[in-house]
Amino acid sequence: MPTHILVTYASCTGSTVGVADAIGRALTEHGAIVEVRPMAQVAGIPAYDAVVAGSAIQGKAWLPEATAWVRSHQTDLRQKPFAAFLVCLTLAMKNKAQVEQARPMVADWMSPVRALVPTRSEGCFPGVLDLAKIPSWRDRMGFRISTLMGVWDEGDFRDWDAIQAWGGELADLLLPQPV
Numbered sequence: 001m002p003t004h005i006l007v008t009y010a011s012c013t014g015s016t017v018g019v020a021d022a023i024g025r026a027l028t029e030h031g032a033i034v035e036v037r038p039m040a041q042v043a044g045i046p047a048y049d050a051v052v053a054g055s056a057i058q059g060k061a062w063l064p065e066a067t068a069w070v071r072s073h074q075t076d077l078r079q080k081p082f083a084a085f086l087v088c089l090t091l092a093m094k095n096k097a098q099v100e101q102a103r104p105m106v107a108d109w110m111s112p113v114r115a116l117v118p119t120r121s122e123g124c125f126p127g128v129l130d131l132a133k134i135p136s137w138r139d140r141m142g143f144r145i146s147t148l149m150g151v152w153d154e155g156d157f158r159d160w161d162a163i164q165a166w167g168g169e170l171a172d173l174l175l176p177q178p179v
């Protein structure tokens with residue numbers, strides 16, 4: 001029987017959608033039947049054999065609606081293989097030494113999720129800075145200033161090879177292995 005996997009996500013400016021799609025494609029290539037859906041459109045999870053959930057980071061945390069989604073489904077999620085990911089800008093900083101230094105802090109942004117449901121694997125990925133898509137002018141201004149200060153550039157920093165590789169690793173962790 002093929003394994004049905006839900007890849008679900010929460011996004012503000014759209015970049016996490018592409019990450020979720022790429023994870024979904026990697027799992028499909030490994031033989032799973034995958035549904036990729038925004039969390040807001042997932043009614044229930046009993047039908048799935050495994051779940052991968054991810055969110056954009058804002059204010060050093062998953063989006064509140066993403067954490068709330070995991071909390072509301074935690075009883076069901078705890079009974080399935082579960083993996084989680086985040087998409088952020090810290091990992092896209094121009095100073096690569098600072099990126100390496102920041103990795104443990106970024107990994108720790110998963111703690112609230114991990115506390116709700118144990119994870120088999122966690123993926124942390126650089127995302128996108130598209131100033132035009134940031135809804136609040138105050139946030140837009142803040143990010144514009146940080147680009148002028150040289151912290152990061154505007155652009156798409158999603159590392160498709162790393163995302164694909166993590167999706168492949170997940171297949172080993174979430175799909176039943178042949179004996």
Ligand SMILES: Cc1cc2nc3c(=O)[nH]c(=O)nc-3n(C[C@H](O)[C@H](O)[C@H](O)COP(=O)(O)O)c2cc1C
Nearest residue numbers: 011012013014015016056059060088089090127128
């Ligand atoms: C209001 C706002 C706050 C953000 N806060 C953080 C943050 O605290 N740390 C970080 O690394 N990235 C932060 N980011 C960057 C986003 O995580 C990044 O742009 C990501 O790709 C957005 O994903 P989305 O397009 O799916 O919303 C923030 C972005 C916005 C718009």
